[in-house]
Amino acid sequence: PLQRIWASLEPRLEGLLGGLKWLNLGGGHHITRADYARDDLSAFLRQVSERHGVEVYLEPGEAIALDAGILIGEILDTFDNGGPVAVTDISATCHMPDVLEAPYRPALLNEAADGAPLRLGGPSCLAGDVIGDYRFATPPGPGTRIAFLDQAHYSMVKTTTFNGVPLPAIALWNSDTDALRLIRQFDYPDFRDRLS
Incomplete structure (x- = not known):
């Protein structure tokens, strides 16, 4: 091209x-x-x-960073809105802006090809804070952890704290030892200090 x-x-x-x-x-x-x-x-x-x-x-x-990094989140709540919906602590607008801008559908770890459909959305007040429709072998409930693949390239450099949604922590996983090392955790002062 x-x-x-x-x-x-x-x-x-x-x-x-x-x-x-x-x-x-x-x-x-x-x-x-x-x-x-x-x-x-x-x-x-x-x-x-x-x-x-x-x-x-x-x-x-x-x-x-192609095919590197995962974004791990959790389902906060589920409900029916003409179809099954889950609100997650991952926000399309805050953590995965390419979902809304590209459009882009990130791969979900262990997505079931023939599973039950579920629309995943984010916690912000943005009406379009929708990650996308995914399939699960078993319908997940609150507390279920989910992981999106290939997220290192933009999930750090294009993030926002819109509506006070916190940024995801950054950690390194050693695949040889299974050790997880926390690099950076974000909290309210990070949100506040970005505004001044």
């Missing part, structure tokens, strides 16, 4: 690139995926650099 975009953009930049030292072609490239054509990308970037005499940059973006 980057090559196609550049083919369309390059003629419009004719005469402008000669005065530049650097050219930033942005981020969002999933260069760490196994099926990404990295050799083709390298050749393309080298070609642009040599043709225009610029140093070409790509922003690392989410690729550095």
Whole structure:
């Protein structure tokens, strides 16, 4: 896709690139995926650099944390609203903004392909604070823990404390020892101090 975009953009930049030292072609490239054509990308970037005499940059973006990190939450309450709904302590608007902006449906750990459907929503007052519809082998109730996969890339850098919803704690799990180390826990002073 980057090559196609550049083919369309390059003629419009004719005469402008000669005065530049650097050219930033942005981020969002999933260069760490196994099926990404990295050799083709390298050749393309080298070609642009040599043709225009610029140093070409790509922003690392989410690729550095692709398929990393989970966001763990808990179901706070369940009810029926024309279908089963669960309110969680995870907020789409506060913790997973790509769910609302992209749109994006994060994978749920152990989602049951043929399970009972349940709409998961967040605790904020935002009417659209909906994570999405998921399936569970057994209908979960209050206290059930849930985990969304591949959340490291934006669940920390794009979070908000809208409506006083706390930020999730950040922890590191050692898969060799099963040890969990708390890196940072957020509380009211973090919310208050962001406002001043």
